Amino acid sequence: MSLLTKYNVPVPRYTSYPTVPYWQDAPDQEQWKKMVAGSFSATNQHEGISLYIHLPYCDSLCTYCACNTRITINHNVEDPYIDTLLNEWELYLNLFTSKPRIKELHLGGGTPTFFSAANLQKLIDGILKKSIVCEHADFSFEGHPNNTTTDHLQILFNLGFTRVSFGVQDLDTIVQEAINRIQPLENLVHVVSEARRIGYSSINFDLVYGLPFQTSATIAETIESVIQLKPERIAFYSYAHVPWIKPGQRKFTEEDLPSGDEKRSLYEVGLELFKRSGYEDVGMDHFALATDSLYEAYAAKKIHRNFMGYTAHYTELMISLGVSAISDTWTGFSQNIKVVEPYRQAVAEGKFPIMKGHILTQEDALIREQILNIMCHYETSWDETPCTHSILPDVTGRLKDLESDGLVHLQPGKLLVTEKGKAFLRNICLCFDVRYWAMVPEGVSFSSVA
Numbered sequence: 001m002s003l004l005t006k007y008n009v010p011v012p013r014y015t016s017y018p019t020v021p022y023w024q025d026a027p028d029q030e031q032w033k034k035m036v037a038g039s040f041s042a043t044n045q046h047e048g049i050s051l052y053i054h055l056p057y058c059d060s061l062c063t064y065c066a067c068n069t070r071i072t073i074n075h076n077v078e079d080p081y082i083d084t085l086l087n088e089w090e091l092y093l094n095l096f097t098s099k100p101r102i103k104e105l106h107l108g109g110g111t112p113t114f115f116s117a118a119n120l121q122k123l124i125d126g127i128l129k130k131s132i133v134c135e136h137a138d139f140s141f142e143g144h145p146n147n148t149t150t151d152h153l154q155i156l157f158n159l160g161f162t163r164v165s166f167g168v169q170d171l172d173t174i175v176q177e178a179i180n181r182i183q184p185l186e187n188l189v190h191v192v193s194e195a196r197r198i199g200y201s202s203i204n205f206d207l208v209y210g211l212p213f214q215t216s217a218t219i220a221e222t223i224e225s226v227i228q229l230k231p232e233r234i235a236f237y238s239y240a241h242v243p244w245i246k247p248g249q250r251k252f253t254e255e256d257l258p259s260g261d262e263k264r265s266l267y268e269v270g271l272e273l274f275k276r277s278g279y280e281d282v283g284m285d286h287f288a289l290a291t292d293s294l295y296e297a298y299a300a301k302k303i304h305r306n307f308m309g310y311t312a313h314y315t316e317l318m319i320s321l322g323v324s325a326i327s328d329t330w331t332g333f334s335q336n337i338k339v340v341e342p343y344r345q346a347v348a349e350g351k352f353p354i355m356k357g358h359i360l361t362q363e364d365a366l367i368r369e370q371i372l373n374i375m376c377h378y379e380t381s382w383d384e385t386p387c388t389h390s391i392l393p394d395v396t397g398r399l400k401d402l403e404s405d406g407l408v409h410l411q412p413g414k415l416l417v418t419e420k421g422k423a424f425l426r427n428i429c430l431c432f433d434v435r436y437w438a439m440v441p442e443g444v445s446f447s448s449v450a
Contacts, residue, residue, distance in 0.1 A: 082126075106140050
């Protein structure tokens, strides 16, 4: 049996620990206020905070997408949604004992560039007027190559944004038609040229492998085309087929998708082309040029991973605004209501629009640290405190099989991920996932590794 066949099982992506299906003991309004205020007081002055803003609107449905979106061509939704975001931010400002020091700010979605440049300026001005921007802060946004205008790029640059991520996915016309995302290469070339001219210092492309009708030849053509534009970062994600969660994915069937060894070969093609072109592996699915801040953070063992993905900045407090957005106080999580109307109603009533959450136990915090180390540094170590010692036998027992397969190297109190094991980070993290093994989920399907 090949390693791919053996380990190609549904596994969490570990953007958090515990993973969302295992969240329990959600904080109520008063608990959440205390958690946020405590984290802010402890960390704002010396490390600042991270801020994520979810802008869910898109003017058409990309059928591969598993994000929380609202499809509309009615741009009258922009003003009331932005007003709600600023009102939610005000709820947090009321908890802070001093001005928040923003270390990183990211606009995600959805399609942030669905919003007019003027409305994005209204939003960011509203956020920053009662905040302090940290030195070397990292402001970034996600842009669609088809609708990101020069005004978007210029206005956001003037507000402090220096990094932009463009959703490329794939450039093959057959694949684009299947996923309902038609965007000619010339649109991408134009918007990248404009971003460079204006002064953006870091550009990221999101690419996806495993999409319907992709082949090794077509994905190589896509990658060779985008590499010519020399983005500083590339995220190369595995397509997650979850049509029971996202019905739009039923536009195509499993028969249209590369799977197993075929899908893995797509990744190998990409990996080879990235390496040949000077991109370094800086974590699961992510590559960067050695001159980019993300690689520099990785090389210095300062890279971090949160709900925004990999980042060059570490902050314990992450405030997230908007529908479905997840905040993190380091002692717990809360996720906002996923539907626009009830989200807006909760904020209008002066409530934090919490839908679900989790307060971390001591064991949760310890395991989270191990998983973050593996995801960010390809290694982790542990001591034998009573809490750790109680879970070690099970964890190391599960790791033995991976060690036999050459995916990890175990030393006393330490784990090192091998070069071969980098392709199986999620499987390695799964060995530490005490909650998963205590109750293997029924009716919850994670995406497969390959």
